[in-house]
Amino acid sequence: MSLSQEISGWIKQKVRDAGGVGIVLGLSGGIDSAVVGALAKMALGENVLGLIMPCHSHPIDEEYAKLVADTFGIKTERIDLGPVFECFLNVLPPGNDLSIANLKPRLRMMTLYYHASSLGYLVAGTGNKSELSIGYFTKYGDGGVDILPIGSLLKTQVRELARELGVPQSVVERPPTAGLWAGQTDEAEMGLSYEDLDRTIVSVEEADTSTVDPDILSRVTTMMKASAHKRAVPEVFKK
Numbered sequence: 644m645s646l647s648q649e650i651s652g653w654i655k656q657k658v659r660d661a662g663g664v665g666i667v668l669g670l671s672g673g674i675d676s677a678v679v680g681a682l683a684k685m686a687l688g689e690n691v692l693g694l695i696m697p698c699h700s701h702p703i704d705e706e707y708a709k710l711v712a713d714t715f716g717i718k719t720e721r722i723d724l725g726p727v728f729e730c731f732l733n734v735l736p737p738g739n740d741l742s743i744a745n746l747k748p749r750l751r752m753m754t755l756y757y758h759a760s761s762l763g764y765l766v767a768g769t770g771n772k773s774e775l776s777i778g779y780f781t782k783y784g785d786g787g788v789d790i791l792p793i794g795s796l797l798k799t800q801v802r803e804l805a806r807e808l809g810v811p812q813s814v815v816e817r818p819p820t821a822g823l824w825a826g827q828t829d830e831a832e833m834g835l836s837y838e839d840l841d842r843t844i845v846s847v848e849e850a851d852t853s854t855v856d857p858d859i860l861s862r863v864t865t866m867m868k869a870s871a872h873k874r875a876v877p878e879v880f881k882k
Contacts, residue, residue: 647808650792651685657790658687658765665690665764669751669785670719672707674805674814675769679792681715681808683767692764693717696754698724698747710811720758724750748784756787765789773798773840777863778870779833786873797844798837833866835859 644652658666666683670676670693683691695708705721712719724747731746755766768788770780772795780786793801798819805815819829819837830836839856843863846852852860 645807646804647682647685651682654683654686654767654790654792661765661789663763663765665692665762666767667692667694667755667758667762667764668767668769669694669696669755670708670711670717671769672704672711672814673769673817673819674810675771675793675801675819676708677711677715677810677814678801678805678808679767679769680711680717681810682792684715684717689718690764691717692758692762693719694751694755694758695719695721696724696751697721698728698750707814707817711814714809714811722754724754745781745784748781749787752784752787759789767792768794770794771796771798771801773837773844774829775874776844777833777840777866778873779829779866780873782873797841799841834862 654666658664665687668676668679668683668691670680676693680691680693693708693712695705695712697705709719711717727750728746731750732743752766758764759766766787766789768785768791770785770788770791771793774780775791775794793804796804802815833840839859840863843852843855843859846855846860847864847867
């Protein structure tokens with residue numbers, strides 16, 4: 644059984660276990676959402692909905708999202724969250740750049756769950772192991788999901804799977820970006836390449852960091868520790 648068959652079978656079982664009938668996911672135009680969309684389609688056929696949710700986004704993101712949807716035959720709905728985003732900013736006190744940027748994935752999370760609740764679907768997240776390991780996601784934003792089909796795959800492994808699934812080459816080769824602001828890319832924001840990140844994660848897991856650049860190792864382990872709260876369930880006071 645191939646990896647894609649294993650994951651698609653897992654998706655189908657998780658939906659069945661939850662008493663659901665389908666999957667809803669955000670299609671961003673990036674490789675991760677493309678892979679998850681393709682796997683969900685394999686698992687559930689027509690019971691997959693891809694939401695395209697521009698929020699003062701670059702138009703090219705939507706074009707790539709539509710390309711992915713057309714490639715795999717995924718039904719889509721487009722919801723422009725720009726006006727809602729602006730309303731939030733109008734009623735909130737001034738915030739820093741990060742607090743403002745994080746409104747976008749949190750608005751998308753609410754939109755996904757609105758549709759999931761209406762349809763009896765589960766929300767599939769598109770986070771991969773590389774990003775989850777260092778907390779490169781928004782808590783209760785793109786981290787607010789029901790299942791993570793590629794959560795155990797490093798970014799480099801996601802790229803391999805994307806090619807096997809037939810994700811358009813233009814999507815595979817796009818510089819990864821969360822689209823939080825103009826010109827933003829994942830690697831620039833993290834301060835290291837996905838190849839270096841993945842290599843470091845594997846080295847840490849195997850308890851052999853002798854071949855890893857000390858500066859990169861320090862950066863990655865610091866991010867891992869600082870983001871531990873993002874990967875944990877909320878702390879509960881025990882009386």
